Amino acid sequence: MRLTKTGNEAMAEAMRQINPDVVAAYPITPATEIVQIFASFVADGLVDTEFIAVESEHSAMSACIGACAAGARTMTSTASQGLALMWEMLYIASGLRLPIVLAEVNRSLSSPINIHCDHSDTMGARDAGWIQIFCENAQEAYDSLIQAVRIAEESLLPIMVTTDGFIISHGMETMELIEDKEVKTFIGEYEPKYTVLDIDNPITMGAIDFTDYYFEHKRQTIEAMRNSKEIIAKVNQKFGAKFGRHYGFFEEYKLEDADIAIVVLGSTAGTSKVVIDELRQKGIKAGLLKLRVFRPFPVQEIAQILSRIPCVAVMDRSDSLNASGGPVWTEIRSALYDFNTRPKMINYIYGLGGRNIGLEMLRSVFEDLKNILKTDKIDKQIQYLGMRK
Numbered sequence: 001m002r003l004t005k006t007g008n009e010a011m012a013e014a015m016r017q018i019n020p021d022v023v024a025a026y027p028i029t030p031a032t033e034i035v036q037i038f039a040s041f042v043a044d045g046l047v048d049t050e051f052i053a054v055e056s057e058h059s060a061m062s063a064c065i066g067a068c069a070a071g072a073r074t075m076t077s078t079a080s081q082g083l084a085l086m087w088e089m090l091y092i093a094s095g096l097r098l099p100i101v102l103a104e105v106n107r108s109l110s111s112p113i114n115i116h117c118d119h120s121d122t123m124g125a126r127d128a129g130w131i132q133i134f135c136e137n138a139q140e141a142y143d144s145l146i147q148a149v150r151i152a153e154e155s156l157l158p159i160m161v162t163t164d165g166f167i168i169s170h171g172m173e174t175m176e177l178i179e180d181k182e183v184k185t186f187i188g189e190y191e192p193k194y195t196v197l198d199i200d201n202p203i204t205m206g207a208i209d210f211t212d213y214y215f216e217h218k219r220q221t222i223e224a225m226r227n228s229k230e231i232i233a234k235v236n237q238k239f240g241a242k243f244g245r246h247y248g249f250f251e252e253y254k255l256e257d258a259d260i261a262i263v264v265l266g267s268t269a270g271t272s273k274v275v276i277d278e279l280r281q282k283g284i285k286a287g288l289l290k291l292r293v294f295r296p297f298p299v300q301e302i303a304q305i306l307s308r309i310p311c312v313a314v315m316d317r318s319d320s321l322n323a324s325g326g327p328v329w330t331e332i333r334s335a336l337y338d339f340n341t342r343p344k345m346i347n348y349i350y351g352l353g354g355r356n357i358g359l360e361m362l363r364s365v366f367e368d369l370k371n372i373l374k375t376d377k378i379d380k381q382i383q384y385l386g387m388r389k
Contacts, residue, residue, distance in 0.1 A: 001176065001177040001178075002174060002175070003176075003177055004172055004173065004174050005138055005173065005175055005177075006033075006170050006171060006172050006173075007135075007163040007164075007169040007170070007173075008033035008034045008037065008105070008163075008169045009033070009037060009138075010139070010141050010142040011034045011077070011142065011161075011163070012033070012037035012038045012041070013142065014145040014146050014183075015034070015038050015075055015103070016046055016047055017146070017183035017184070018101075018149055018183065019047045019184075020047075020049050020072070020073045020074060020075040020101075021049065021050065021067070021072035021074065022063075022064070022068075022072040022073070022075075023035065023042075023049050023050075023051050023074070023075050023076060024051075024052035024054055024059075024060045024061075024063035024067065024076055025051075025053070025054070025060050025076045025077055025078070026053075026055065026056055026060045026078070026082065028078055028079050028080060028081065028082035029079065029080075029115050029165075030079055030105050030107060030115065030117075030165040030166050030169045030170060031077045031078055031079040031082070031105040034077040034103050034105070035076075035077050038051070038077075039051055050072075056085060057082035057083070057086045058086060058088070060078070060082075061086040061090065062089055064076050064093070064100045065089060065092060065093050065096065065098060065100070068093070068100050069096065069098060069195070069196050069205055070195055070196055070197050071195030071196075073149070073153075074098075074099075074101070076100065076102050077102065077105070078102065079105040079106070079121060079165060080107035080108065080109055080110075080121045080165075081110060081121075083104060083122070083124070084109060084121060087124075087128070090128040090130060090158070092206070093129075093130070094128060094129025094158055095217070095218070096205055096206065097157065097220075097221070098158060099149075099152035099153045099155070099157065099158060100158040100159075101145070101148045101158070101159055102159070102160040102161070103145060103160075103161055103163075104121070104160040104161065104163075105162070105163055105164075105165045105169045106119050106121060106122050106134075106163065106164050106165050106266065106317075107165040108120050108121070108353045108354070109124065114353040115165075115354075116165060117164045117165035117166055117267075117351065117354050118317045118318050118351055118352045118353060118354065119134075119162075119266070119316075119318040120318040120319075120352075122134075122162050122294075123320075126294065129157065130158045130159060130160050130295065131152070131155070131158070131159040131160070131225070131293070131295055131296065132294045133148065133159070133162065133292060133293055133294075134162050134265040134266045134293075134294060135162060135168065135266065135292070136266060136269045136270055136292075137168060137173055137175075137270060138163075138168055138171075138173045139173070139175040139176065140247065141168065142175060142177070143239065144161045144247065145161045146178070146187065146239070147235050147236065147247075148161050149187045150186070150187055150188070150235045151228065151231055151232050151235050154231045155224055155228040155231045155232075156193065156224060157221075157225060157228055162266070163267075164266045164267040165354070166354065167266075167267045168266075168267050176245075178243060182242075182243075186238075186242060225295065225296050226296060228296055229296050229298065232293060232296075236248060249293040249298040250289055250290055250293070250298065250301070250302065251269070251288075251289075251290040251292065252287070252288075253269075253272075253276060253287060253289075254280060254286065254287040254288065255287035256287075257285055258285050258286060258287030258309050259285040259309070259310050259311065259373055260284070260286050260287070260309070260311045260312075260313075260369035261286065261287040261306070261309050261312050261313070261369075262313045262314075262362075262365060262366070262369075263288075263306070263312065263313070263314045263315060263328065263332060264288065265290070265292075265294065265315075266317065268315060268317070268350075268351070269288060269290035271357060271358070271359065271362060272288050273288060274359060275359055275362040275363055276366075279366060284366070284370070286366055287309070289302070289305060289306065291328065294328075297331055297335075299335045302335055303332075303335040303336050303338075303339055304339075306332065306335075307336060307341050308341070309343050310344065310373055311343055311344045311369045312344070312345050312346075312369075313345070313346050313347070313365050313366075313369055314326070314328050314329040314332050314346070314347050315328070315350060315365075315385075316328045316329055316348065317350060318349075319349050319352070325381075325382050326349050329345075329347040332345075333345065344373070344376070345381075346368065346381055348383045348385040349382070349384050349385065350384075350386055355387070356386070361386050364385075365385065
C-alpha cells in the first residue's frame with residue numbers, strides 16, 4: 001500500500017501493526033507525535049496495547065523494564081534530554097537482557113537549549129548495550145522498526161531505531177506500507193524466554209552482583225552484542241526476501257571504484273547521493289558509505305571497504321567533546337588501524353543543533369577530498385562544516 005507519511009507517522013504505523021503489549025512513554029519534541037498518534041490508536045481500539053502515561057522518561061523506561069521483565073512485548077519512544085533522562089535505565093534494560101524496542105528521534109542535547117536535529121543524544125547512549133540503527137528516510141524507519149522486534153527478541157538485547165529530528169520525523173514522504181497481517185506474521189507471537197511471573201520457574205532479576213560475578217555477567221551482554229550481528233543479518237535477509245526491501249549493516253553507493261568517499265549516518269545520505277551523482281557525471285569517482293547499524297559496530301566489514309579507497313571524509317553530526325573528533329570518526333579510525341593500506345582521512349563535524357547541510361556544503365567536502373588526493377596533504381584533520389567563523 002503506497003501512502004504519504006512523515007517519519008513520525010511511519011513509526012507510529014509500524015507500532016500499530018506490531019501491536020505491542022505495553023507502551024510506556026513521556027512526550028518530548030520531536031518524538032511527541034509518535035506516541036501521540038499511537039495513543040489515538042489505543043483510544044480508538046485499533047490496538048489492545050496497555051498505554052502507560054508516565055511523568056518522566058526515567059519512569060517511562062522503568063515501566064518498560066518492568067513490563068518486559070513480566071513477559072510483555074514492550075515499546076517506547078523518546079528524543080534528546082528524554083533519552084538522557086533514561087540513561088540509568090538503558091543500562092539496566094540491556095544488563096537484564098530485555099528486548100525493549102525504542103523509536104528514537106535524533107535531537108541535540110542542552111545546553112544551549114535546542115530542539116533540532118543532531119546525533120548527540122543517540123551517540124551519548126552508544127555504549128549502553130543497545131543495538132542502534134540509523135535511518136535515511138521514513139521508509140527505512142518503518143521497515144527497521146518492524147525488523148527491530150525480531151532482532152531484539154532473538155538477541156535478547158534492547159534496540160533503538162533512529163530518525164533525524166524534523167528532517168525525517170516531520171518531513172513527508174511517499175512510502176510503502178505492508179499489510180497488517182503480513183507484519184503480524186513476520187514478527188510472530190512473542191514468547192518470552194524468561195518472565196518474573198513464571199512462578200513454576202522462578203528467576204531473580206536485578207540482584208546485587210559484586211566482584212564475584214559482575215564481570216562474567218557483563219561479559220555475557222558483550223557477547224550478546226557481538227552475536228547480534230548474525231541475527232541482524234538474518235532478519236534483514238528474511239525481510240528483504242519477503243518484502244523486497246533489502247538492508248544491511250551499511251549501504252555502499254558507487255563505492256566500487258571510488259577514489260574519494262564520505263561516510264555518513266541518517267538523512268544526510270540522501271543529500272550526499274545527489275552530489276555523488278553530479279560528480280560521477282563529471283567523471284569524478286566519488287562514493288558514499290552509509291552506515292546504518294552503529295551498534296554493534298561492523299568493524300571488519302567497514303575497514304575492508306574503506307581500506308581500498310584512497311581518500312575518505314567521515315561526517316559526524318555530533319562531537320565527542322574529546323578534542324579529537326566525532327564518535328563515528330574515532331570508531332572508523334580505530335577499525336582501520338590494523339590494515340597496512342589505509343585511506344587519507346578527514347573528519348567533518350556538521351549540522352549541530354539542526355544547522356542545515358545542503359548540496360553546496362557536501363560539494364565542498366568532495367572538493368577538499370580531491371585536493372587531498374592531488375596533494376597528499378591534509379591541512380586540518382578536524383573540520384567544522386557550515387559554522388560561522
